[in-house]
Amino acid sequence: MITKLLILTFLTIPGCAATQLVDETIATSSTSKSVPPAQIVLDGDLSDWYGQTGIRADNDEVFVCFESYDESQAIQAANFTTRIRIDADGDQNTGMRSLYNADDPKSGQKMMLSQGVDLTIDISPAGEEFGELKGGSNIRLHTDHSTKRISHADVGFYFLPTHNAPRYEMRLDRSTMPSLQHDGRITIVVEHRAIGGEVLRTQSFTTTLPRYEPSKPINDPIAAKPQGGVRVMSTNVLYSSPLKDPERSSIKNGSRPRKTMYADGSTNISGRTGRSS
Ligand SMILES: [Ca+2]
Numbered sequence: 001m002i003t004k005l006l007i008l009t010f011l012t013i014p015g016c017a018a019t020q021l022v023d024e025t026i027a028t029s030s031t032s033k034s035v036p037p038a039q040i041v042l043d044g045d046l047s048d049w050y051g052q053t054g055i056r057a058d059n060d061e062v063f064v065c066f067e068s069y070d071e072s073q074a075i076q077a078a079n080f081t082t083r084i085r086i087d088a089d090g091d092q093n094t095g096m097r098s099l100y101n102a103d104d105p106k107s108g109q110k111m112m113l114s115q116g117v118d119l120t121i122d123i124s125p126a127g128e129e130f131g132e133l134k135g136g137s138n139i140r141l142h143t144d145h146s147t148k149r150i151s152h153a154d155v156g157f158y159f160l161p162t163h164n165a166p167r168y169e170m171r172l173d174r175s176t177m178p179s180l181q182h183d184g185r186i187t188i189v190v191e192h193r194a195i196g197g198e199v200l201r202t203q204s205f206t207t208t209l210p211r212y213e214p215s216k217p218i219n220d221p222i223a224a225k226p227q228g229g230v231r232v233m234s235t236n237v238l239y240s241s242p243l244k245d246p247e248r249s250s251i252k253n254g255s256r257p258r259k260t261m262y263a264d265g266s267t268n269i270s271g272r273t274g275r276s277s
Pocket residue numbers: 040041042043044045046047048169
């Protein structure tokens with residue numbers, strides 16, 4: 001049981017990231033071996049993944065598309081944990097040593113592989129009490145000898161959609177992690193875990209990163225204002241704290257919203273009229 005309803009975790013603003021693919025990905029759960037060129041946009045619309053899961057990377061960012069274990073639940077408030085383990089430098093001798101199940105691409109047989117995990121992201125992580133999960137996420141950075149908690153913003157991590165869905169897309173900012181700035185192999189394992197830790201399902205993806213050559217205005221989260229359309233920005237908040245953050249207030253005000261709506265975790269919804277766009 002989840003004891004605390006998630007209210008927050010990710011700054012989720014659609015249309016904030018776009019990339020031209022430069023690499024081919026091997027995705028064990030893909031239905032096709034070929035990956036057509038596409039432009040990934042972190043907007044919760046997965047049509048840019050052509051029905052596939054896997055990793056897409058460009059000179060600035062790493063994107064991952066993975067399947068949910070139970071599409072009737074939003075993964076950040078689910079009764080299972082989605083654990084994303086990232087071997088950013090492709091070196092099983094660095095980071096935290098872990099094992100995972102994968103299919104041998106040649107024989108199709110199950111095999112156990114080793115991973116040197118540099119970053120672990122738990123969505124709906126274990127709670128304070130044994131046998132409980134809590135909403136939101138928990139992110140840990142690993143070195144050979146230590147592990148420390150970091151914020152999702154420290155690695156430019158966010159995912160969409162924020163509602164229940166069969167698949168999700170996520171993004172990491174390569175500028176935040178030196179181990180993501182090489183042009184070699186990266187392995188990402190997505191595990192769904194039951195309360196207590198039993199692994200329910202494993203997806204694993206690997207690819208070769210293209211050269212790190214930052215060129216995009218990373219962390220520019222505001223999508224261009226559409227002509228004749230509607231732009232919707234959504235931020236999940238915890239105890240309204242982001243509204244007290246000058247930086248986040250600046251982002252909101254900079255977008256010049258015509259309408260701002262706040263909803264808390266219970267039933268109260270209020271609307272305020274903002275400046276005209
Ligand atoms: Ca998309």
